[in-house]
Amino acid sequence: MRTRHGGSLVTTATRLIDIPCRYGMHLMIALRLPLDQVGAFYIVFGTMSLASGLGRLGVDRALTREMARALAHGDSASARAALWRALALVLALSVGLAILTAALAWPIARHVMDKPAMTPLFLIGALSIIPLNLSSLTAGALAGLHRVTESQIVYTWLWPGLFCVIAFLLPLDVALALLAIAGAMALAAVIGTAMLFHHLPARPAVRGTAAPLLSIGLSLFSVELVQLLISAAPPFVLGALSTTDAVGLYAIAWRVVLVIYMFVSGVASLVSPRFARLYMLHDHAGLRREARRALGFALALALLPIALVTIEPTRILMLFGAHFAPAASTLRILLIGQLAAALTTTTPELLGMTGYARALLRLNALALVTLLAGLVGFVPSLGADGAGIATAATMLVNAIGGSIVAQRRLGFTPIGELYAALSRRRSAMA
Template identity: 25%
Template sequence: MISQIVHRIQSMEPTRRQFLFHAALAALFRVFSAAAAFLLSVVAARVLGAEQSGLFFLGMSLAILLGTLCLFGMENALLRFIGHAGEQDNADLTNQVFTNALLAVLPTSVIVGGVTYLASPWLALNVFSKPEATVSLRYFALAIPFISLFFLNGYALQATRRVIASVCSMQLGVTLLALPAFLLLNHYQSNPMAESASVLYVIASGLVVLSGLWLWFREPDHRIDTSDRKMPALWSAAPNLWLISATSQAIPWASVVIVGLFVTSEEVAYFSAAQRTSLLISFMLMVINFVAAPRFSALFKAGKLDELKRLAQFSTRLMIVFSIPVLAAVLIWPDTIMTLFGREFSASGQLLVILAVGQTINVMTGSVGFLLTMCGYERDMRNITLFAGMLTVTLILIFTSLWGIVGAALAVSIGMSTQNILAVHKVEKRLGFWPIG
């Protein structure tokens, strides 16, 4: 059996074999990342309890939402333009793209973080009706620039196909630093609070930013290059890429924030835990996108559409195969899985099932978002994500007010499914093939 698998891999064309190698490497470290993030949620829930962990998840969700918005879509721009530069061995273009992105994101994230810090008492009292959240919101406001920068570093490293460095420069690095600190909270505080956990998250984020910058600039060819601040191709694509990433990446975090307007801190914790667990369904999609995005850009730029089609369809089949067992486990044992967060979380198994269905549709449609954005059709993806985002937010507001967190989970699944189904149709129209083939 093993020899047959090895033979099949050896008989593959070199590009597909290289893709599988990088996918396996990314999968290995993404497994660590997903497991660590999941474990961090479990530890936070168990150490802090439902009420305090709800405040912690609320603050973290707001910080990641705002930190993502401050990226200006530069994460996709880095993948696309540094991907092009890498194929041409153009170090100057790589440095110019990274410098432009850094100089756009850094001041914006600092300003947004400062405004959020000052507005935290007002947000806690008037927006979330949780005055006890003020201190943790202030600490998470300090994390906003760090969140923007560690994502920026990670995507730049991803664009240069440095898989391990990229994964470690994003959430995995933060989680690995924060997790042992959370475990020790019980030893220093008899009644651990969300504020203490927030401080630990801020410190971990800052350390990951420093390590990510070191990993980027330790390459001899990498430097700050301000010689071309205009870059019309980059700046013309950036607004559309920003709207795409802001909508698609922010919705999962915004949903937690919106839910916080209607329900108790405990219910915020239940919803956040179920949502984070449902992401395990789309784990392989994240792995494939991580490896495939720069390749989509390079193949389209080279005019190799047949190879692009084969890679897209092969990657979709691969992610479906690996996602089915996870889906089966979620459908069979949802309540048992949720009890990992604590006994009081067992009632949120229904949320997990609803969110898992949406993630399954996300996986089965393939890497449609990256196919459109990496191939220059970011306007199409912008329109789709804006429509799906507005639909999702509208449904969350309506459904949560009617049915609570169950309604919120249903709204998120409907919005996600709508976005991916529309994107599949647009890929077929623009690129001439179905990624589900």
């Protein structure tokens, strides 16, 4: 049990730490800010997250894959070379995106949002791009070194936990909340860098060669881009076409749904370097086995949160404040998409880590069109519920399309392998 599942259990334990840290952050925002300021916070927070993603372009994910592949062959020189190339790329991209975001702060606030008072908030958000991307890069490198627990600490709960500590000491408003996030991300980048250099292999005598990380990252980034847009675009479009109150309702409903995503994404992050290693070693039986186990573990973790949110959506929303109860219908809509995503956990990672990132790129282009068309079509008339419909439809497109691509390119899907294994077990018991 320890040999087979020990790493998964440790990684899951780090995700359990994520709940009080990340949801402590969202709870502090919801309880201590008025509803319109909650909406303003999530508009800027989503915009900042999207801009930071464009400042990485998937290089952190590409670094995970290339370091795992190099170390599978004992080539620590190439693993180190990939790290330094990734650092140069991400730093250059992040500085450029931070400057561009700051320059666009006033035009976005004035002409897109029609809320000029939000200009300073967008400027504060631009400060967070560089430290967030540096911490993401160190987390990607740690995953490539198979230090998955440390990677998840830096990727998921370290900066929200630090935010909770900082914000607890402040008389919180929306500007101070965004400044606290920037400071927490900077501290997380420093801590993540210290973890990375502690585990980095010693410098070998020979020089290594680094793969073209940017081209690899761009293919893998299509997956992350859709995830970022699913999180960032609905609040932004709601802010432009509806009210900040509607943004606040949708944002809290989405954060409740993300409880499920936290568990399944932790499992996906755990197995990504394993997929890369098994594919590099041509161990297709091991690849099927790993995909089956990972999905089974993810569903075991996700079923209870899905059941709780389905049964008591209003009561759960009221934990953030009674004024969030009207978001119950939005929450139910989002659950449909999240259930589809849970059933196809690890499928995007499986395709990305086995060299089929181009197929993912085409699939995610379709998902992106679905999201944007849904937001423009449904938000003006339905508000937060319309954003929920667009998001759920996008997640369904990703889930169904990813399964079709995996079946055609790899000959199997994780859900198919899990179903076959359960059928064999039932037959053996009978």
